[in-house]
Amino acid sequence: MSIISCENIEKYYPEGFSGRKKKILTDLSFTVRQGDVFGIVGPNGAGKSTTLKIILDFVRPDKGKASISGHPARSHTSHRHLGFLPENPSLYRHLTVTDHLLFAARTAGMPRGEAMRRADEILCTVDLSHAAHIPISRFSKGMTQRGALAYALFLKPEVLILDEPMSGLDPLGRQLVIDIIRESHQKGTTILFCSHILTDVERICTQIAIMDKGWLAAFTTPQELQQRKDVAKPEMSPLESFFLEVIAG
């Protein structure tokens, strides 16, 4: 069953102050099925974050359409049961991570007792129990990233969209995020994310798309990559080798 679908999406952004427009996404079509862990990789500026923003309806496409669970991206229904981690999470600096989670609970109508229990649970999952009552202004980059991930996971979403979830994390933090993605996947969550850490992507994804200059240049799976192991460059992982092949042409 299709959970996220992009059909023939085109997106233009203004280029400087000239009034000219630059094509950012070209005829972008793909489907994320229920239970997939779908990873998008690609060079800086390829259009990964723009694609996620279109699915979330933060940005509107010039052509084509995106939908979640059969509902158009712009409908409120499509945003229910959705968790999102932005590329540069900006939490309120004077609030604590617990304040943020309790705010999310109030917007969802969750009773306070349940909200407190869930906050304890999710802060333990992202290894922030010790920082539950510290203002965000005193968080390191990695702590902020994990705090924002707690916010994305707090309401137990059925669909998770994560823009570079391993960014800024040390090896332990990266492993923690990998474990969280795997566990969410096992519980049936559908996950779409983009990342530059190709070794992580090939370890956890069921589907992988390589994006370049606004195109989806190739699709692959871990199974296909395993079969390519013999042709991969010895110093590289199969995905790193395939990525270079696709991007360098």
Ligand SMILES: Nc1ncnc2c1ncn2[C@@H]1O[C@H](COP(=O)(O)OP(=O)(O)OP(=O)(O)O)[C@@H](O)[C@H]1O
């Ligand atoms: N608001 C905007 N206005 C104009 N151009 C934009 C805007 N947002 C993004 N772009 C341009 O769109 C292109 C794609 O950007 P996007 O952020 O989607 O890339 P990305 O693949 O996520 O890159 P990165 O790996 O660096 O995060 C880039 O050329 C960028 O400069």
Ligand SMILES: [Mg+2]
């Ligand atoms: Mg990006």
